[in-house]
Amino acid sequence: MKRMITLLYVTALTGCIPLCAQRTASVSLDPETKFQKIDGFGGCGMNGQWADVYTQEQVDLLWGPDGMGYNIMRIRINPDESNWKSYVNAVKWAKAHGATVFASPWTPPYRFKVGAEQTWGESSNHGHINTDSIESYAKWLERYRQFMEDQGAAIDILSVQNESDYDPEGYEGCLYTVDEMTRMVTALRQHLSPECKVMAPECFGWDSHKYNRELVKSAAMRNSIDIWGNHIYGVNDMTYVDYVRSLTKRPMWMTEYIFD
Template sequence: MKKLAQRIVLTAVSLLTGINAFGQLTTVRINKNTTYQKVTGFGGFVCSPQFGYNHMTTSEIQTLWGANSQAGYNIMRLYIPEDSNNWSSVLATAQLAKSMGLTIFASPWTMPAAWKTNNHVNAVYTDANGVQQIGYLKTANYQDYALYLNSFVTYLQNNGVNLDYISIQNEPDEMAQYQGCIWTPAQIANFVRDYGQLINCKVIAPESVGFTDNFRQCHAQPGDHG
């Protein structure tokens, strides 16, 4: 874990120095007296690729997160399990994060399959006829989904954790054959506009899979629900 933290720091340094198109080392000059935008902090996703919360020990988490840690992360992203019966798996990590003074936000990969157009937890799956079935959230279930997200917020709150932000969707543009859901920018904008007020938490959206401006129109500022 110490080596991981060192690699992260080295990567950050290399980004500041940089390599130009000709392979030459370049230097970036930063004027600390000029402010372009506010950076709330830096952080990472605490779950394993299998969405398990038990793959990092408390000591390992404290190596990366916290003011006195090696990496100095101050933001932690939590995974929201699709089945509400599994939300308890989030709690210990969320409570630890809050005890460390971290900013935490939560991201869903998928909502219950019955609310999706492909009736599957995956964003995309190939049916028996070889046809790809894409999963969008059904318009008829927009309110159900907003209340579902609010229930997660309430669950954490009832257990001593006030979530700072909640996302509408992890990677809404990723045609993943694993847990996910596809959203267009217009769908996210309409969902946040019409149902965001049902979520008792600051809403952020979205977390696209790549560097794209396609979702610019549906960005919600912290504190906004529309």
């Protein structure tokens, strides 16, 4: 099909009033040719202790058909089980609008880590996943998924770790080597309900540490990771996106970018 597009050119001339010139261009569109599949757009809310951040009015404004029309919601998995209920209502409201919901832990519970700095409860900064705790943590994540389902707020996708390659200052984080991530995804696949998809590695940057290029070398990871999630900070080599997708045949999502 063809569409006529009118382009307005505004030229600022020194000492003169800006001039506006109208030109017409012809563009050919072929709806049968697909270059990229976009699964959708969404948002995530954080505030204070990262709990109860959405009212129903806010959810309707962002995920409702008469609002922004988002179709993806990202939430944080609280390392303290007593606070898992924090997002239940927001997830219910978003899913009532047809949203896909995925959950990311900023940190595993403190007891599952090594070299971490405990802050409050099971929350902690820094450190690595304790490889001796990987099986226990995978079962813990399945318990979280089951809890949300029991509340009528089922999670569609579970991410292994927010920014698995980045050690932040002043807030929760947990580092995973590529080997640790491989072992964690394997354990999660074993214990997580097959109804829930697995996202990994959700790195700080698209390719800032070549993390994805190493992870994708594993045939097990190419078959086990349903969605390759990453953020878009730092140094980014966009060519690896097509490289990873060509090997995995799985979608890749950009799951965080902040405009402060």
